[in-house]
Amino acid sequence: MNGAQGPTTPMRVVGVASVEHELTLLWREAASSSLAAGGAIVARNSVLTLVVFAGGEGSAPRILREVESVTRQIASRAVIIVSEMGRSYGTPFDVSVGIAQREGMGALGEEILIRVSEEATPHLPGTVLPLILSGLPSFLWWTGEPPWRSELLEALVDGCDRMMVDTSETAQSAQALTALYDLVRRKKASTAFSDLNWARQKPWRELTAQFFDDRQLLPYLDGIDRVTIEYAAGEEDQPTNAAQGHLFAGWLASRLGWRPFGALGRGMDAARQYTFVGSLGKHIALEITARFGVPLRRWLDVAVDGGAASSNDGRQAGPGQPTPAVGPGALMSVHLHASAQGQPGSFAIAREADLEHASTLCQAGAVYPSQTVSLRALGEASRLVDQLQQPGHDSIFEDALTMAAQLTGSSDRRRTT
C-alpha cells in the first residue's frame, strides 16, 4: 500500500469481482507462512467494516497510515476510497487488496483500496456497499469536508451504521455544524453519527464535570452566570474554526437545561456572545472567542507527531522535533463564573504553553488544589481507533450538536441578512 509502514503485505491489484477471492487467498498464505515460521496463530476474526473516503491522491497517504493503524490493532476490514476531481486511472475502479499484521499477533485486518476515476464516482456505492461485512458494525469515515446533501454521501451514509466526520477539517465550521445537524436529524433512525472534533474535546468536558463532583461545589452549577470559551486560531487574517467552542457551549447548555435567549449571537466571528436563560430563570452570558497566533496543524498530524511531545505524556520537544501545535479550533481555556449561597466561585481550565497539558483552578469559598493533566493521555489525541468502539447513538453529542447548530444557525442567518 502507498505510504505503508510496518508489516502490511504488499497490495495486490485485483478485479472488482475477485476481491473476496483474493483476500481469502492472502489469508491462506499468511496462515501457511506463519505456521511454517512457528509464528502466532493467524485467525481471520473480524469485528467491523470501516469505509473511508480519503479524498484525493494528495491527502491519501496520510489517511492510509491512519487506517493502517486501525487494521493493525482491530480485526477489521477497511475499504479506502481515493477519489480526485479530473483524475482517471484507465479503469473505472482501480482496486488492490492487502492484509495488515502486527508483530507477534499474526495477520489482523484486511484492506481494500479503491481508486475511483472521476466518471465512475456516482457508481461508487454499488461497488463499495457489497464489500461491507454482513452482520457486523459498519463505519463510514469521511475525511475533509463532506459533500453535504449529495447523492453519493447520502447513499454511503444509508449503507453504514455510523458516520464519522471531523468538523475541524471544514472550511466553514458554522455551516458544517448546521449541515451535520441536518444530516443527523434526517438519518438518525438508521445511522449514528460522531464528530472526531467532539471526541477530542472529551478531556475538557471531563475536567469541567470534575469540578462539580464535589458535593460542596455542585450547587454552583445552578449559579453559573458567565462562561468564556477560548479556542485556537492561527493568524488574524486566516479563517477561524469555532466548532469545538460551539460544541462545548452546546454541551453545557444542553446538560444544564439552558435555553437560548433573545436574538442569540452578536459580535464578530472571532468573538461571539450569546445569552441563555438557566433552569432557575437566571441569565447566563457566554462568549466564544478566538485566541490568535497559536501554531496550528491538522489534528491528524498532531496525533501522530504528538504536537510538542516526544513521549506519551508530553515531555518537552527536543531539537529537531516539531514545534508545539494543536488542531484548528482546539479549546485553549474555559472559565466558568458562578455563585452559590452568596459566595462567588471561579472554575477555570487553561491549556499550558506546551499546548499538551492543561491546569485547573478552582476558587469557591476555599482554594482547591490545582491539577495539571496531559490532555493527550485523557483523549485529546483521540484516534480513529477509539471511535470504532462506540456502540450506538451518542445522545449527549446529538444534544450538544442540536444546541450548537441552533447557535451557529443564528449566526449564519445574521450574516446572510
Next chain:
Amino acid sequence: MDMATVAVNPLRAGMRTARTVEPAVVVIFGATGDLTHRKLLPALYNLAVEQPLPPQFSIVAVARRPFTHEEFRAQALEAVNTYSRRRPVSPSVWETFSQGLFYCQSQFGDLHGYERLGDLLDQIDRERGTGGNRIFYLATPPSFYPTIADLLTLSGVSRRSREGEPGWSRVVIEKPFGHDLASAQALNAELSKGFRESQIYRIDHYLGKETVQNIMVLRFGNGIFEPIWNRQYVDHVEITVAESLGLEGRAEYYEEAGAIRDMIQNHMMQLLTLTAMEPPVTFGADSVRDEKVKVLRAIPPLIESEIAQDTVRAQYGPGLVGGARVPGYTQEEDVHPGSSTETYVALKLNIENWRWAGVPFYLRTGKRLTKRVTEIAIQFKRPPYLLFQGAGADQLESNVLSMRIQPNEGISLRFNAKVPGQEMRLQSVNMDFLYGSAFGKEPPEAYERLLLDCMLGDATLFTRIDETMLAWQLVDTIEKAWRETNAPIATYEPGSWGPTEADALIERDGRTWRRL
C-alpha cells in the same frame, strides 16, 4: 457499590467515567516494598494520568525507614519511571501529582507512629480537602496485618469509619488472608474491631484481570452459552494455572504456603466459582459474591479416602529447562533440604448442585511446568458417533470451549468438520478468538482496576469473608489429610506437565488432561 459516588452531577451524563472518585487519601503501609514500587505507585500514577483522579487525591506512604516527603517523592518518581506503562513520567503531571504525596515514618507496631499518621491525615484533610476519606492499603508482609489492624483501631486513625462521622475508611488487604482457617478468622476478628465487612477489601489481583472479568461477560452476555452450561451438556471442566518459573526469590513465603495456599485457595477458587456460579441478579458486589459463595457451599466436604484418591501433590526435581540446568525444589536457595512443601497440586472437585452434579472439575497448578498458561476448558459430552462410523469418528475429540486467561487471552471453540473430498471424513478444528486482536486497546493493569474500584466503594472484584473462609476450609481439610496420612509427595521433571500421578488421577475417570 456504596453511595460514595456522586450520581447527581448532570455534566457526568454519558461520560465514560460516569463513576467518579471522591477526594481521598490512600495510606500505603509497606511503602518502600516491592509491591508498592512495582505495582501500587505506578497504578496510582496511571490512574491520575488517565482517569483523572480529583485534584485533592493524596497518598501517604508509611514505612520504617527515615525519609522526608521529598526523599520519598524522588523514590516514587523513580519507581513510576521504571514500572509504569505510562513511562516516562510527564514532569507537568508529576508536579501536581507529587504535591499530594507524603511520607510518614513509623514502625508498624509503634502506637506513637499511628498518632503521627493521624495528625498528618488531619492536616491533609484541612489543606487538601480530602474530607476524611481514607483507604488503608496493607502492602506489608502478612505477619504485620494483625498488628496494623489493631493499631489503626487503637490509635483512632480508623475512627472515621464509624457511623455518623464525616468521611469513610476502607482497608485493602493483600493475599494471603491468613495461612489457614483459624488464622484467617483471627485476622478477621482483629480487622472487625475497626472496620465493618463492607469496608474490608481482600485483594486477589486475578480478579482485576480483564480476561477473568470476561468470563462473566462470555457466560451471561451471550445467549448461546448459558443454555448448555450444565451437566446435561458438559462432561467435565479443567482449570489449569501453570507457571514455567521456579521460586524467583520467594522461598521464604513459598515454603510456608506451597501451591495449595499460593494458588488453589485464592486464584483457582476464583476461576472455579466464576465458571460455575449461577447468573447474579446484578453486577453488584453482594449479588456476584452471593453466587460465588453458593458454589463453594455446594462442594461436599472431602473425606480422607477421597483426598487420597482425588488429590496429588508433588515437587519438581532437578533437571534441564531450555538447555539450562535447574535445581530441584529442595536444592533451591532458602528451601529446607527436607522440605515437603508441594510445588504442584492436582485435584478433582465435585459441585453437588442441580447445574453441576456429576460433572467433575479438575484443577492443576504448579511451578516449573512446560509453559506459563492459565486456562479454563469446558469439555462437552461426546455426541453419538454411530452416524459417522468409519469416518474416523471414534478418534474425534469432544467439543471444547476454552477460555485462555494468559497469555494470548482469548476464547477457542473446538468442533468437528468434514474434510473436503468425496469421502465422509471428520476432523477437529478450532475457531479462535484472540482478545488482543479484536480490541486494539491496552487493558489497564489489574491493580489500576482494583484500586479504582476500591476508591469508588465497589467491592465486586474483592473476596468477601465467607468466600475466604470456605476456601480455607477446603484447603485445610486437604492439608490435614495429607499431614495425618503422611500422603506421599511425588516428584516431576521441571519443564514437564507434572507428575504421572496427576495423569493417573484423571485417567482413572477415562479422561486425560488437555495438551496446552
